[in-house]
Amino acid sequence: MAKLLATHHGRECDRRGKYAASGFAQVERKKSGRVIITSSTFGRQGNGxxxxxxxxxxxxxxxxxxxVAANARYTA
Incomplete structure (x- = not known):
């Protein structure tokens, strides 16, 4: 689990927005090179x-x- 920052369609989000601004996520890299975000703590507002x-x-x-640490981006 890597500490990550989230954006939605290129816009940075905060806790007032649709997604939390930071959290933890698990990513999986397929053999095809595609990266899938399998789970994260970026919860919707109101879901705790x-x-x-x-x-x-x-x-x-x-x-x-x-x-941020690995300077890598993953897009769902």
Missing amino acids: LKPTYVTSKWGMVGLTVVD
């Missing part, structure tokens, strides 16, 4: 600490998490 699963099948397209 319930994890949000960030994969394309959940329709969360456009959420990008940035691993």
